[in-house]
Amino acid sequence: MTPQQLHIPVLLDEVIELLAPQRGESYLDLTVGYGGHAKAIIERTGAPKQATLADRDQNAIREIKSVAFVNGARFLHSDFLAAAKELCAKGERYDMILMDLGVSSPQLDTPKRGFSFSASAPLDMRMDESQSRTAAEIINRSSEKDLADIIMTFGEENPKLARKIAHAVRIHRPVRTTTELADIITGEVGRRGKIHPATKTFQAIRIAVNDELRQLEETLPLLPELLNPGGRLAIISFHSLEDRLVKRFLSEHAEAGYEADLRLLTKKPVIASATELVNNPRARSAKLRAAVKQTAAPISPFG
Numbered sequence: 116m117t118p119q120q121l122h123i124p125v126l127l128d129e130v131i132e133l134l135a136p137q138r139g140e141s142y143l144d145l146t147v148g149y150g151g152h153a154k155a156i157i158e159r160t161g162a163p164k165q166a167t168l169a170d171r172d173q174n175a176i177r178e179i180k181s182v183a184f185v186n187g188a189r190f191l192h193s194d195f196l197a198a199a200k201e202l203c204a205k206g207e208r209y210d211m212i213l214m215d216l217g218v219s220s221p222q223l224d225t226p227k228r229g230f231s232f233s234a235s236a237p238l239d240m241r242m243d244e245s246q247s248r249t250a251a252e253i254i255n256r257s258s259e260k261d262l263a264d265i266i267m268t269f270g271e272e273n274p275k276l277a278r279k280i281a282h283a284v285r286i287h288r289p290v291r292t293t294t295e296l297a298d299i300i301t302g303e304v305g306r307r308g309k310i311h312p313a314t315k316t317f318q319a320i321r322i323a324v325n326d327e328l329r330q331l332e333e334t335l336p337l338l339p340e341l342l343n344p345g346g347r348l349a350i351i352s353f354h355s356l357e358d359r360l361v362k363r364f365l366s367e368h369a370e371a372g373y374e375a376d377l378r379l380l381t382k383k384p385v386i387a388s389a390t391e392l393v394n395n396p397r398a399r400s401a402k403l404r405a406a407v408k409q410t411a412a413p414i415s416p417f418g
Contacts (some may be wrong), residue, residue, distance in 0.1 A: 123220065124151025125398040129385045130213065131155055133405040134347045140210035141165040143202070143341060145195035145334070148172070148219045150179040156211065163187040165206070169198040171243040171325075172222065195241065196330040199337040208343045216331065217353035218242070218321065220397065230321060232297035238290065240317075240324045250320045256295065259285045270319030271329070271355065274285055279303050279314055293317075318354065328356055335364040339376045342408040347380070349405040355363060358402045360386065365406050380405040 124130075130152055136142070136159040144153050147168040158164050163184065169191035170176050176192045179185060191198045195214060211399050222242070223231050229239030229250060236253035252264065263281035266272045272280070283303040290296050294416075297313040304312045322328060338348055352358040368377040384402035 123395045123397075124155070125215070125401045126156060126387060126391070126403045127152060129143070129403055130349050130351070132363070133349050133385075133403070134211045134213065135378050136160045136211060138162070139165065141167075141208070141343075143167045143169075143207075143212045143325055144215075145198055145212065146215045147179060148175050148215065149314040150182060150185065151220060152213055153179070154182070154184050156213070157184055157188070167191065167202070167209070168172065169193050171195070171220075174221070175219070194330055196334045196339040199334050199341065200222060203337050203340050207341060209333060209341055210343050210347070212338060212341060212348045214307050214334075214350045216327070216351060216357050220370060223397075226293075230317070232293045232311070232317060235292045235294040238293060238296060238320075239410060240321045242325045246308060248324060249329060250324050253323055254389055255289050263332060265323050266319045268319070269322040269356065270315035270317075272315040272319070276304050288291070289307070307326055322356075328360065331357060331360055333361065339368060339408060344408055346408045348377070349403060351403050353400050353402075358404075361404050364391050365404055369406060370416045376409055377406040380407055 117138070122224035128385060134156065136156045138160060139162050140160045141162070142156055142160060142165060147153050147170045153166065153168055153392070157166055164187040166185065166188040168185065170177065171194040173325060176190055180190060184371040191201070193201070218230055222228050226234040238254055240250040251298045253346050254262070257265065259281045263278045264286060266277040266280055267274050270277070273404055280300050280303055280397070284290060286355070287299050290299065297311070298399050300313040306312055330356055342348060352361055352362050365377060369379045381404050384404050384409055387401055
């Protein structure tokens with residue numbers, strides 16, 4: 116199967132409904148991945164030349180360039196923060212912006228990328244394989260305290276368990292593979308419930324490797340500047356840390372009184388339907404929030 120076939124875009128119908136693509140409209144996808152959402156949107160706009168598609172994963176950019184529906188689109192091999200800064204500096208504006216955060220199915224399902232402990236692989240976890248820092252560097256070079264803090268903060272792990280995991284990792288270093296790390300964690304904390312005991316630690320290390328939360332926090336304020344008046348913004352997150360940042364940002368910009376530049380399209384996050392979860396279990400944690408840029412500044416009744 117091709118990466119496009121492996122990756123099922125989450126909340127696709129809901130994204131289309133909220134972004135409401137129209138013929139000829141411009142579109143910015145800051146996390147295009149393997150193009151599931153982009154394909155559906157560009158088919159509706161009929162305007163690939165009005166699309167800018169960015170991703171930090173060179174494999175994704177290479178794959179999507181080969182498909183016909185994006186002929187004429189602009190591609191950026193860049194993380195979403197660098198892409199947003201570059202486009203803002205150029206004065207670019209779009210009718211639709213989409214961010215689909217987190218890791219893609221092809222990344223998870225390619226063992227050598229090191230995102231999953233389902234198969235033994237080097238501790239990598241880089242979304243952009245041109246960057247130098249890997250999961251192995253964090254696991255093997257961080258102090259025990261720093262490693263515990265990463266697991267607590269980014270994995271939202273119980274503090275006591277995070278400290279136990281960090282201690283176990285330190286005394287077993289060097290740790291070389293994904294399964295070795297998962298086995299160390301399981302041996303230290305045991306299995307509890309349906310969720311594998313290494314899940315939160317792997318999430319934490321991945322977020323740290325890719326600097327995901329800082330990049331998201333710094334990208335969000337740039338998005339209104341990249342929207343045309345009446346332009347729509349949709350963001351899909353996959354864990355509470357991301358969703359918290361997105362929710363706060365959208366609320367602040369929509370509830371700023373006469374200075375509000377966004378209007379919420381979703382009062383609560385949109386989640387996957389039962390039907391979608393049957394076909395795509397990885398949509399279970401997805402949350403979609405959306406907003407539209409005000410067409411004009413609200414007029415004060417005080418003049």
